[in-house]
Amino acid sequence: MKKSFHIIGLGRVGQTFATVIPQSGRWRLACAVSRSGGGVREDHAVCPIVPRIGLLPRADAVLVCTPDNAIEEAAAELARLPWLSAQTLVVHFSGAKTIGALNAVVKCGATIGSLHPVFAFADVAQSVRLLRGNLCALEADGAAAMAVLRDLADAAGLRAFEIPSAQKARYHAALSAASNFSVTLAAFAQDLLRPLNLPEPLARDLVCNLLRQSVDNLSRLPPVQALTGPVVRGDDSTVAAHLAALSGDERQLYRMFALSTLALAAPRLGAEAQEALRSVLAGGGPL
Incomplete structure (x- = not known):
């Protein structure tokens, strides 16, 4: 029944x-x-x-x-x-x-x-x-x-x-971070492309295609292994060029994301590379 x-x-x-x-x-x-x-x-x-x-x-x-x-x-x-x-x-x-x-x-x-x-x-x-x-x-x-x-x-x-009930709020915070903050990050990346005067659909595709690739990598690998880009490679000169190309508000957001990325990337970087990146990021103004 x-x-x-x-x-x-x-x-x-x-x-x-x-x-x-x-x-x-x-x-x-x-x-x-x-x-x-x-x-x-x-x-x-x-x-x-x-x-x-x-x-x-x-x-x-x-x-x-x-x-x-x-x-x-x-x-x-x-x-x-x-x-x-x-x-x-x-x-x-x-x-x-x-x-x-x-x-x-x-x-x-x-x-x-x-x-x-x-x-x-x-x-x-x-x-x-x-x-x-x-x-x-x-x-x-x-x-x-x-x-x-x-x-x-x-x-x-x-x-x-x-x-467990005691961890419900932490559980929901994690899901909100994954869902909502990824959209905020995508919007930030698309805003950085605005001075290039690219067609809006192209700018969206550029950002979303990379996000999809990153999510695909995350579905197979731990975050520290899925990470790509100049921070995890220790390319401090590239990070410095990024900062130089950005406005003040953009630079502050970029530095916040880059510092969090540096903390994640630490197991794949030597002490010298980490210090060089911190120095570049600190040079953009007060942390």
Whole structure:
């Protein structure tokens, strides 16, 4: 017999999981909560839509796919449902919040968990097509909850791993750094090309092609081995030429990135090369 689940929140994440989990044949989407009245994409999944959490019938799991700042409010509303029990798993999808955001339902006997897909949900149709095979982090309040959580992850085609609640913020900081800071770095590199008056698509391709190659290298090698460029080669004259070509604000950002790169590259550089690079970077002004 199929297990049943509800979805609270029909944004991109909610619509995606409302579609992919039932495709496993093990879970049935029973109901969804959408205060705006929006529904699941008709070409992917169909289910009853209700405007309030209080109208949800009994189910084996409830997936809270709201924005982070609405999770605790949703948990408080769920806690008023009369059918919650130890056999009910309530799950949120936040990468930043711990399962503690769902504590309101624990008082009613329900178990809690968190499933964070390491995936960018930019478009529902694309997410449905590409989600399978990606990683997801699991956090639960016990072995029974973790078993159900793993079954949900498997039904969605995700590769799951467990993380401790105490390290949730550090985990999310790492992912944010990888995703967000790489975009900031790409924007910085494209800005450096602006005085060349290259067509914008060409400037974007120059930067993105190198980023892809670096990511491909990182998928096969440790960062210190994947590193290329003048810093890891000890080419202090090249770094000096870079600094000379940049404006004051650009130079400060370049120096910040270069110093971090130098620290990473240290095992591949001799002491003399490291000192020469530090001297060049320090010459650009106060650190």
